[in-house]
Amino acid sequence: xxxxxxxxxxIVLFLLVGVSVAVxxxxxxxxxxxxxxxxxxxxxxxxxxxDVRIRAGGMVEEGTVQRDPESLKVEFKVTDFxxxxxxxxxxxxxxxxxxxxxxxxxxxxxxxxxxxxxxxxAKHDENYMPPEVNEALEKAAGKRAAMPGATGESSAGY
Amino acid sequence: xxxxxxSAFLAMDGHGPYxxxxxxxxxLLMGVMTWWSLRQRRAVIAQQRRRMAPTPSADExxxxxxxxxxxxxxD
Amino acid sequence: xxxxxxxxxxxxxxxGIASTLMPWLLVAxxxxxxxxxxxxxxxAPQDYLQGNSxxxxxxxxxxxxxxxSVYIMMAVAALVTLVWRMKLADVFVTAVAPVGAxxxxxxxxxxxxxxxxxxxxxxxxxxxxxxMLILLFLYFGVMALGAAISDEKSSARAVAVLxxxxxxxxxxxxxxxxWWNTLHQPxxxxxxxxxxxxxxxxxxxxxxxxxxxxxxxxxxxxxxxxHILARxxxxxxxxELVQAREN
Numbered sequence: 001x002x003x004x005x006x007x008x009x010x011i012v013l014f015l016l017v018g019v020s021v022a023v024x025x026x027x028x029x030x031x032x033x034x035x036x037x038x039x040x041x042x043x044x045x046x047x048x049x050x051d052v053r054i055r056a057g058g059m060v061e062e063g064t065v066q067r068d069p070e071s072l073k074v075e076f077k078v079t080d081f082x083x084x085x086x087x088x089x090x091x092x093x094x095x096x097x098x099x100x101x102x103x104x105x106x107x108x109x110x111x112x113x114x115x116x117x118x119x120x121x122a123k124h125d126e127n128y129m130p131p132e133v134n135e136a137l138e139k140a141a142g143k144r145a146a147m148p149g150a151t152g153e154s155s156a157g158y
Numbered sequence: 159x160x161x162x163x164x165s166a167f168l169a170m171d172g173h174g175p176y177x178x179x180x181x182x183x184x185x186l187l188m189g190v191m192t193w194w195s196l197r198q199r200r201a202v203i204a205q206q207r208r209r210m211a212p213t214p215s216a217d218e219x220x221x222x223x224x225x226x227x228x229x230x231x232x233d
Numbered sequence: 234x235x236x237x238x239x240x241x242x243x244x245x246x247x248x249g250i251a252s253t254l255m256p257w258l259l260v261a262x263x264x265x266x267x268x269x270x271x272x273x274x275x276x277a278p279q280d281y282l283q284g285n286s287x288x289x290x291x292x293x294x295x296x297x298x299x300x301x302s303v304y305i306m307m308a309v310a311a312l313v314t315l316v317w318r319m320k321l322a323d324v325f326v327t328a329v330a331p332v333g334a335x336x337x338x339x340x341x342x343x344x345x346x347x348x349x350x351x352x353x354x355x356x357x358x359x360x361x362x363x364x365m366l367i368l369l370f371l372y373f374g375v376m377a378l379g380a381a382i383s384d385e386k387s388s389a390r391a392v393a394v395l396x397x398x399x400x401x402x403x404x405x406x407x408x409x410x411x412w413w414n415t416l417h418q419p420x421x422x423x424x425x426x427x428x429x430x431x432x433x434x435x436x437x438x439x440x441x442x443x444x445x446x447x448x449x450x451x452x453x454x455x456x457x458x459x460h461i462l463a464r465x466x467x468x469x470x471x472x473e474l475v476q477a478r479e480n
Contacts, residue, residue: 005316005317008315012312012316012397015394015397015398016397016400016401019398019401020401023401023405027412031412034360034413035413035414036357036358036359036360036413036414036416037414039414057414057416094351094352094353095350095351096283096351096352096353101282104416119353119354120353121352121353121354121357121416122351122352122353123416123418124282124283124352124418125418125419126418126419126420126429127429127430128280128283128287128421128429128430128431128434129280129281129430129434130278130279130280130281130431130433131278131279131280131281132278133281133431134282135281159275159276160276160277160278160279167274167275170284170285170286171279171284171285176286176289176346176347176350177274177286177288179346180292180293180342180346180347181270181274181292183339183342183343184292184339187335187338187339188335188339188448191331191332191335191452192452195452195455195456195459196455198456198459199455199459199462202462202463203462203478205463205466206462206463206466206471206472209466210472210476
């Protein structure tokens with residue numbers, strides 16, 4: 001290559017490396033702010049501030065959703081399969097809200113380890129499938145769970 | 159076919175407005191982009207032709223001709 | 234080596250190639266895109282969780298995919314502009330930047346309309362959505378900078394530097410869903426794994442992505458030809474070409 005072009009290429013590469021390093025350091029330093037929500041494990045470990053508006057996200061634990069019969073109040077546990085946090089919310093839930101589905105809740109931790117949410121958003125995963133396939137998968141998973149000595153592994157894609 | 163009838167297809171189980179808004183905006187913007195690109199091309203060709211015209215046409219005043227934008231060439 | 238490069242960078246040579254390619258690109262692109270969309274809208278099964286709202290994916294993913302691909306192509310062209318000073322590379326960058334901006338806007342818009350019924354919100358400042366918004370502003374910046382500097386050579390270099398600096402945003406968009414907690418789910422299409430949807434969903438999606446790619450190719454050829462005609466107006470071949478069109 002022509003020496004002038006070689007020089008230009010070196011300058012451009014230096015520019016790119018410099019910008020990448022700057023951006024990498026910035027995003028690394030700000031990673032806690034870039035994360036949209038805290039996991040239940042982070043909250044359990046005390047990483048989430050108390051009485052500050054934060055978001056908490058995870059999976060709605062099966063069998064923990066309790067609706068108040070007189071109001072829109074609902075309580076459920078959000079889990080990341082390591083620890084879980086109790087969420088309290090009053091309002092209309094998104095259509096996709098269900099046990100075993102992902103959620104991101106906005107609100108604050110009260111002193112007793114409860115998360116009081118004022119907004120709940122549904123988070124879904126990247127798996128798409130026709131309803132019949134999902135039913136078949138769930139049936140298969142149920143059968144396997146009923147069998148003695150079955151592993152607890154779930155075949156539905158969470 | 160995933161739908162029983164045409165009205166079911168339009169309604170999309172209540173998600174119709176969302177789905178159809180997306181498709182409408184997609185085709186509208188891609189159409190506008192194409193139309194604008196074709197128009198730009200016609201305008202550039204017309205401009206080049208005007209510049210190449212050997213003599214200005216009779217109804218064109220000389221003053222108007224001096225204001226036509228001349229793009230610099232890099233050759 | 235220099236000879237091939239010289240030929241590749243020759244506007245006249247490109248103009249001819251583009252003219253032969255364009256009808257094929259348009260016909261094949263429109264056919265693929267329409268097949269993908271009709272298949273996705275009418276024949277693909279609904280999703281077990283989202284029902285029919287997921288059908289937005291058949292334009293959301295192609296738009297978002299192209300928005301990022303176009304920027305990567307622009308970055309390669311910017312590198313060529315800076316190192317080899319090839320005129321055609323700058324023609325590409327200035328010609329396709331508005332197309333990239335429209336595609337990015339479409340990705341954001343369709344994402345917002347999809348987000349409302351599924352997530353429960355139009356917009357959230359998560360890493361994926363925010364980095365995509367930055368991409369839109371990068372496209373706007375490239376267009377504005379190109380228009381602001383009248384001298385063609387300085388304009389080309391300034392734009393190329395901006396495009397190259399902005400390219401660090403692309404891996405951030407791509408990996409945002411893996412590096413940080415986001416509301417946006419990870420990618421459905423991965424290069425190394427099977428797509429996380431059945432064939433009757435991913436085949437139409439793949440068709441519409443390919444179709445939009447070809448349509449973009451057609452638009453890029455068309456717009457590059459326009460820029461070449463405007464810039465090379467003094468050369469003999471352009472004069473002859475314009476003359477020939479008259480008749």
